[in-house]
Amino acid sequence: MASPTKELVRTANLTKTYADGTHALTGVDFSVTKGEIHGLLGENGAGKTTLSKILSGILKPTSGEIYIKGNLVRMKRPSDALGLGVGMVHQHFALVRPFSAFENIVLGTDLNPTGERAKEAKASIMELAKGVGLQVALDTPVESLSLGAQQRVEILKMLYRRVDILILDEPTSSLTIKETGELFKSLLKLKEEGKCVIFITHKLREVMDFCDSITVLRQGKVTGRISKSEASPITLARMMVGRNVEFELKRPPMTPGAEVFAIDNLTLLDKAGKEVVKDVSLRVRRGEIFGIAGVEGNGQTELAEAIAGIRRVARGSIRLKGTETGGKSSSVIRRHGAGLIPEDRRRMGLILEMNLEENVILGKQRDLQFRGSLTSIAWRKVRQFTSDLMKKFEITAKGPESPARSLSGGNQQKVVVSRELSSDPDFIVAAQPTRGLDVAATEYIRKLLLDSRSAGKAVLLISAELDEILQLSDQIGVMYEGRLIGVGAAETMSRETIGLLMGGIAA
Ligand SMILES: Nc1ncnc2c1ncn2[C@@H]1O[C@H](COP(=O)(O)OP(=O)(O)OP(=O)(O)O)[C@@H](O)[C@H]1O
Numbered sequence: 019m020a021s022p023t024k025e026l027v028r029t030a031n032l033t034k035t036y037a038d039g040t041h042a043l044t045g046v047d048f049s050v051t052k053g054e055i056h057g058l059l060g061e062n063g064a065g066k067t068t069l070s071k072i073l074s075g076i077l078k079p080t081s082g083e084i085y086i087k088g089n090l091v092r093m094k095r096p097s098d099a100l101g102l103g104v105g106m107v108h109q110h111f112a113l114v115r116p117f118s119a120f121e122n123i124v125l126g127t128d129l130n131p132t133g134e135r136a137k138e139a140k141a142s143i144m145e146l147a148k149g150v151g152l153q154v155a156l157d158t159p160v161e162s163l164s165l166g167a168q169q170r171v172e173i174l175k176m177l178y179r180r181v182d183i184l185i186l187d188e189p190t191s192s193l194t195i196k197e198t199g200e201l202f203k204s205l206l207k208l209k210e211e212g213k214c215v216i217f218i219t220h221k222l223r224e225v226m227d228f229c230d231s232i233t234v235l236r237q238g239k240v241t242g243r244i245s246k247s248e249a250s251p252i253t254l255a256r257m258m259v260g261r262n263v264e265f266e267l268k269r270p271p272m273t274p275g276a277e278v279f280a281i282d283n284l285t286l287l288d289k290a291g292k293e294v295v296k297d298v299s300l301r302v303r304r305g306e307i308f309g310i311a312g313v314e315g316n317g318q319t320e321l322a323e324a325i326a327g328i329r330r331v332a333r334g335s336i337r338l339k340g341t342e343t344g345g346k347s348s349s350v351i352r353r354h355g356a357g358l359i360p361e362d363r364r365r366m367g368l369i370l371e372m373n374l375e376e377n378v379i380l381g382k383q384r385d386l387q388f389r390g391s392l393t394s395i396a397w398r399k400v401r402q403f404t405s406d407l408m409k410k411f412e413i414t415a416k417g418p419e420s421p422a423r424s425l426s427g428g429n430q431q432k433v434v435v436s437r438e439l440s441s442d443p444d445f446i447v448a449a450q451p452t453r454g455l456d457v458a459a460t461e462y463i464r465k466l467l468l469d470s471r472s473a474g475k476a477v478l479l480i481s482a483e484l485d486e487i488l489q490l491s492d493q494i495g496v497m498y499e500g501r502l503i504g505v506g507a508a509e510t511m512s513r514e515t516i517g518l519l520m521g522g523i524a525a
């Protein structure tokens with residue numbers, strides 16, 4: 019048991035019930051000591067973000083106590099938490115995109131970013147950044163920074179406020195392997211300085227490598243607290259899910275059928291007219307998963323956008339069942355038989371303000387099965403359809419009328435995937451389909467993609483998770499600097515070969 023002075027955070031019997039009656043946390047006893055990286059694990063919807071938001075003053079608990087550095091505290095707003103040294107970096111960044119990194123860091127403090135003390139402040143941020151290895155171009159607008167750099171801005175923002183309890187909610191879910199490595203170096207430095215980090219992730223490998231101890235939540239309750247030496251991926255997964263998780267999926271042998279989807283010499287441009295996808299060609303057949311590996315930011319996002327009809331094609335063609343779909347709208351492409359699972363489900367897959375049934379018929383408003391009279395939607399049918407989907411795809415939410423925003427990340431993704439698969443498409447493009455998902459939901463979505471393959475669909479999988487590519491794909495190619503390189507049958511490509519190609523090195 020840690021001595022109370024070393025205990026930076028403790029909660030006793032913490033409970034949170036949301037206004038709609040959802041019990042997000044029940045009787046949570048949680049603690050973190052000085053100089054520790056503490057992993058907070060749990061399935062989607064387990065209550066990790068809720069707990070973090072309570073600790074950082076964004077939400078008020080329904081009951082229970084919070085001790086910060088040994089003192090019982092009552093926080094009413096984030097500034098109270100910051101004053102006590104607690105700061106949180108959110109699962110979805112909250113930066114002001116047109117503002118520079120520097121402006122974002124000082125935003126909300128009493129410093130005027132164009133005033134006299136700005137220069138001093140900038141120098142001190144630079145020093146702070148250097149000290150913990152979190153360098154960023156301070157004068158660059160946040161919207162032109164990479165996701166990794168944006169995250170460094172968020173962390174610096176907290177450190178600038180002298181936070182010594184740093185909560186990171188899934189900080190690595192959209193970072194490259196290199197950026198993740200750099201982030202951990204910085205976190206280790208913070209730990210040496212005697213700060214503590216509460217680290218939320220679904221990646222068990224990271225937990226095993228970097229966390230000193232781990233608390234696991236399941237359905238709002240603590241199922242255990244263990245030290246790293248006691249933990250293994252299998253025990254952690256079992257604590258999270260309450261059953262054994264299959265890390266190895268079976269990919270039954272399949273003979274691919276006719277070609278369904280083809281891209282020829284596709285070139286795409288960014289806003290500035292620079293080529294971000296260069297002369298890409300590929301083919302996907304029925305009963306086949308074509309996996310595109312690669313570090314994020316090498317053109318995959320743009321490629322997926324063009325396939326989904328939300329990015330202009332500069333040159334080349336995209337064909338679905340022989341028909342050119344390049345330049346067509348998403349709804350036309352869907353009606354032509356495509357399931358589109360976008361990378362950024364919160365921006366493109368769902369409309370968070372709308373409820374589940376509205377989201378489920380997004381893009382299907384003209385679908386005859388939901389038609390009432392000529393111009394109206396039969397909401398009763400939609401509701402039935404939605405609750406059937408919720409059952410079939412094990413979507414945890416109160417009901418079809420729950421707002422999409424209130425669902426956990428994993429359940430939001432299940433809504434998108436279930437909607438896209440429910441129209442029985444011939445072709446599915448799935449971009450980063452398991453990003454941010456817990457082990458059970460990841461297993462589930464991967465199985466669905468394999469089932470789609472067995473059902474004779476053509477699947478294009480775009481993923482930065484090498485394991486996912488290797489588990490699911492029949493053919494593999496790697497995106498590197500806008501080009502698709504090293505395309506070949508999965509059996510002929512080793513993990514090492516793909517890893518090297520991801521770094522631009524031909525094996
Ligand atoms: N504003 C809200 N209103 C109602 N229920 C909510 C709200 N926010 C979250 N919930 C519910 O509370 C529970 C816990 O959600 P929370 O976001 O804390 O989970 P999580 O562990 O962070 O999940 P994930 O790994 O998907 O991010 C879930 O059942 C979720 O649907």
Ligand SMILES: [Mg+2]
Pocket residue numbers: 066067068109187426427
């Ligand atoms: Mg969360």
